[in-house]
Amino acid sequence: MTQIDDAHFRDATAIVTLIRRGQIRCVEVLDLALARYDAINPRLNAVIAARIEEARAKAQKADADLAKGAPPQALFGLPMTVKDGFDVEGLPATSGDKIWARRNPACKDAEAVALLRQAGANLWGKTNVPKRLADLQTYNEIYGATRNPWALDRTCGGSSGGAAVAVAAGISALELGSDLGGSLRIPAAFCGIYSLRPTWGAISMVGCVPPEPGIEAEFDMWTAGPMARSARDLRLAFGVLAGSAQRGTAQRRPDLRGKRIGLWVEEPGFPLASAIGQRLIDAGSALSQAGAVVDLAPPPVRGDELVDVFLWLLLAQTGADFTDAQRKALNWLRPWFAHQAKNAVHPHTKAGYALRVLASHRDWLKADIRRQAIRQAMARHFDQWDALLCPAAPVTAFPHQTDKDFIEREIAVDGKAQPYGVLFNWIALASACGLPVVTLPMGFDAGGLPIGAQLIGKPGSEEDLIDLAEAMEEVTGRFMPPPI
Structure with a gap:
């Protein structure tokens, strides 16, 4: 340059x-x-x-x-x-x-x-x-x-x-x-x-x-x-x-030594490009060599539970914008939506989303109770770990898709078609629980596209996460200007 x-x-x-x-x-x-x-x-x-x-x-x-x-x-x-x-x-x-x-x-x-x-x-x-x-x-x-x-x-x-x-x-x-x-x-x-x-x-x-x-x-x-x-x-x-x-x-001195970093790169039902998973595993090894304490430490909650709770909370908000007439027009289909969603192999379906968009206040409260249980489990998890390192997305940037509705789109993860909604999987935990997250660059895939990761911490730990991300710049990668 x-x-x-x-x-x-x-x-x-x-x-x-x-x-x-x-x-x-x-x-x-x-x-x-x-x-x-x-x-x-x-x-x-x-x-x-x-x-x-x-x-x-x-x-x-x-x-x-x-x-x-x-x-x-x-x-x-x-x-x-x-x-x-x-x-x-x-x-x-x-x-x-x-x-x-x-x-x-x-x-x-x-x-x-x-x-x-x-x-x-x-x-x-x-x-x-x-x-x-x-x-x-x-x-x-x-x-x-x-x-x-x-x-x-x-x-x-x-x-x-x-x-x-x-x-x-x-x-x-x-x-x-x-x-x-x-x-x-x-x-x-x-x-x-x-x-x-x-x-x-x-x-x-x-x-x-x-x-x-x-x-x-x-x-x-x-x-x-x-x-x-x-x-x-x-x-x-x-x-x-x-x-x-x-x-x-304020002047701070970021340091990796002794930092406890839990690595989360595998979860049933969470597709992940192999290049991203391997990059995070390699980053974990490099962080260990730099003095951090790194080990596999997925959240103590099933991934399908995380995503289900997140989608109920998210789509209930979306449904709040519907007029009474719109809700009435859809409500008679609710039993069918529930039946279809129950028999689906994943939650990212038209019926599954429609059911959640029509959520009642009672539905939202039930999802919120489940969220509180996840928050409590994560609080115990962060007694043992300073941060959780995990993917920000299951893939790197994919080709533009603007010709289909959200729910009809698909993305390819290692060549296999997956519903567009799997983009929510890795981000659901922090969103639902209101946890702080630093997203940071972690190098590139074989095609030269950036790989990003999340550093998730307990509530109020923003400055500690930023310190950790700054210390990681010399070890796992930093911002690089794009070739444009």
Whole structure:
């Protein structure tokens, strides 16, 4: 790479440090980001809205303030884009849906966005999402599909797909995304970057969809989190988003020695590409050699129970958007859905999903009771282990699939067709239990596509997980710029 290319792929911590030291101006940093945006966004379609002149004026003011001796905040002068599921003042809020776009003018910042702005970030653009953030690929009828910078014919994942591409491709050093059913983790894995899904409730979701625009409520399992090119940037961003910017800039000394890492790479009914499983096993060996205590330690709960509980909780929320007329039209089929789901070989069927979409409050409570049992079992598990290392997805990025409905799609795992819904399998545990997760790059498959892994911890262990991910960078792999 040339020096100019290197500059595009600095992490946020390095950029903010250079600005504070006076080694680069805020305007120069913004111009680098915009040059990259102009050069490659037409091919990638990551950023779907921008306010460039306003951003340049803010950068000029930041430079003037710094020259006058104003103390720089944690993200001072850092150009950023934000996922188009968050309201950002001055930018359109569509969530990839024409109806929602007309109902939401985004007149004020979402609460998480406001924290980024207060910390000095220069928010200049928004990134693409699937319609209503409801897919694990990124495309919609307004803006079209976003492409993976590692292979343009492959998906970038979803729903924070545009965000992941912007970070991976050198357009934005830091992004704000969100995750209910893998929306941070799968795009991070497919694009070879880092993400943090915090403990549920750690970061405000007010001003983010779902729920639909104008409703200031926070959904079960739904959380905001940063996407970045380094583990240390997750620490920086989490400090801001959790309301403790000083904590995010504190000096820490990540160390692998004595860390107890449980490895989870096999589960009945959880398909996994052999290259991904082997990469995680090799990573476990390397971590052991570096002083960590590593052993096979799957969760003390059956995988089919994890997925079943997660799907009840997830799809019950989806059903909340149905009108009374829609529910009435489907309810008479409920006995048939139940019969079909009971006799299915896996839960990812039309009948299985329809049954859960029609969940009653009683159904949800029963699923929640089962979730509490899983949480208690995991609390005991984390008495023995500092983190659980497992796949973020069963495959690397697959070819775009936009011509079929969600439930009709399939993906190939080692050449065998599997239902699209198996993408939920490995992410179900952390989503259902509200556990923090760092997604980190773990090298590449034989085709040169990124492999991503999850580091899952107990509630409130975000900083410990970030420390562990940072220590792992020298051992298991780090962010690498894509060949675009």
